[in-house]
Amino acid sequence: CxxxxxxxxxxxxxxxxxxxxxxxxxxxxxxxxxxxxxxxxxxxxxxxxxxxxxxxxxxxxxxxxxxxxxxxxxxxxxxxxxxxxxxxxxxxxxxxxxxxxxxxxxxxxxxxxxxxxxxxxxxxxxxxxxxxxxxxxxxxxxxxxxxxxxxxxxxxxxxxxxxxxxxxxxxxxxxxxxxxxxxxxxxxxxxxxxxxDASCVLRQHHDIKPCAPQCHLCQNHCPTQALSAPFTMNPLQCVSFWNTFGKSQLPPGFPEKAMESWIIGCDACQNACPYNQVPSAKPEKGVPELIRNAMHWLDPENMKDASDEVLKEKVLPLCHEHIQELDTLRRSAIRYLKNQKGQ
Structure with missing residues (x-):
């Protein structure tokens, strides 16, 4: 029934x-x-x-x-x-x-x-x-x-x-x-x-130049060579995968130094791209309030020792639902400090 x-x-x-x-x-x-x-x-x-x-x-x-x-x-x-x-x-x-x-x-x-x-x-x-x-x-x-x-x-x-x-x-x-x-x-x-469930189409038009054939900046700046060639990607070699979904637990043979200074995510290939340096890519506004309120706890020294309550309230909301386990944050903070001491 x-x-x-x-x-x-x-x-x-x-x-x-x-x-x-x-x-x-x-x-x-x-x-x-x-x-x-x-x-x-x-x-x-x-x-x-x-x-x-x-x-x-x-x-x-x-x-x-x-x-x-x-x-x-x-x-x-x-x-x-x-x-x-x-x-x-x-x-x-x-x-x-x-x-x-x-x-x-x-x-x-x-x-x-x-x-x-x-x-x-x-x-x-x-x-x-x-x-x-x-x-x-x-x-x-x-x-x-x-x-x-x-x-x-x-x-x-x-x-x-x-x-x-x-x-x-x-x-x-x-x-x-x-x-x-x-x-x-x-x-x-x-x-x-x-x-x-309705049929309709709307296509926009842009005047965006393609990548120059000789440009390999994104590949060259990838810390782990996850970008082995143009338009390719191995997520299981990507820094951003391992310090989010991978819970910052690196697989055997994956060097900790390859994670460099990244604690949550990785922007290396995007930061190296000249098309992210154009005038239209410059910020129009200041720092969001949630980030300002979390600055003290985003310092790796403070993050590794922060209580569960603090991390849940101040840091997890910034992770865009890509991190659920608090130990992921602590592991990444400890790795960052270790990598910095080794430089």
Whole structure:
């Protein structure tokens, strides 16, 4: 009886969605334009929409990565099911992809080279209450249109599939040799995706120059050679993997010195890129309040001895949900101090 009731409710929801869409009667172009308008009101820098079929190409890129970097297979095989957008969302017809420039805020000089911007300057760290309200209103608007949707949880890895691929297909930027998506502001960009059950397309246009063929700065500055060639990556050799998801427990044969001064994440390949030094990549605002309040505890000497309560309150909120275990922070702080003494 419960199963029958649940099935009836799903059927009713689908009929209601269809009815609401008929009431509002928007053409695909009108819907795409309105989605863009609402995304900008929500605080996103840009927005594009692609047919969900275009996510299939990402599966091909994933297979190419496995062929070029066989050592990455354990990682990519584990996440492979999350990358098949059409299988995960069989009801979806389009993918909305939005960008949020994290570089609008500053990271203190004392933290650079230790803490990655992708964590400390992410929207959930920098947004004030009004910005959070506006961002939440975008999801409410999608629901109000009678759209079925999923995704939109920034900070949750693999939310709807390959977000960088989707952003590139939507014309929001290009993927450079270090595998990051670049807009005119550079690569410190948060991507947020939504799958929806309506067909519409919105492609943006940019004038972003590709990487110079002779440039290998990102590869040369990768501390662990995780970037062994352009457009390749072995996450199991990446500093940012081991001091976040890897819980700062390095595998046998992985030298501690290779982690250099990085405590949370790693920006080495992005910091070396000249396209992150352009005028449009300069911060517009100061240091976020959450970072200012945590400065004392971000000092490695203080972090390694901090109580659980302090780390939960002051540091974990800056980690963009990539670290859950407090010992990960302590291990990384101790390793940093050890590496500094060895210099």
């Amino acid at each position: 419960r199963a029958s009731t649940a099935g009836s409710m799903v059927s009713l929801d689908n009929k209601l969605n269809s009815y609401m869409r008929e009431v509002f009667i928007m053409t695909p172009n009108q819907l795409a334009d309105e989605i863009y308008h609402q995304a900008r009101l929500a605080g996103y820098d840009d927005c594009g929409i692609i047919p969900i079929e275009e996510m299939d190409e990402y599966q091909e890129r994933l297979q190419e990565r496995l062929q070029h970097v066989p050592g990455s297979r354990p990682f990519y095989e584990q996440i492979k099911p999350t990358m098949n957008s059409r299988q995960r969302f069989p009801w979806a017809k389009s993918i909305i992809i939005c960008t949020w420039w994290m570089g609008r805020y500053s990271l203190p000089d004392s933290l650079q080279g230790k803490y990655a911007r992708a964590f400390f300057l992410a929207p959930n760290v920098t947004m004030d209450d009004e910005e959070k309200r506006k961002k939440g209103a975008f999801k409410e608007w999608l629901t109000a249109q009678g759209l079925r949707w999923d995704g939109g949880d920034n900070g949750i890895p693999f939310q709807i599939g390959g977000l960088r691929h989707a952003a590139m297909k939507a014309g929001l930027g290009i993927i450079r040799k270090n595998n990051f998506l670049y807009t005119e502001h550079g690569s410190f960009v948060e991507l947020e995706g939504f799958s929806i």
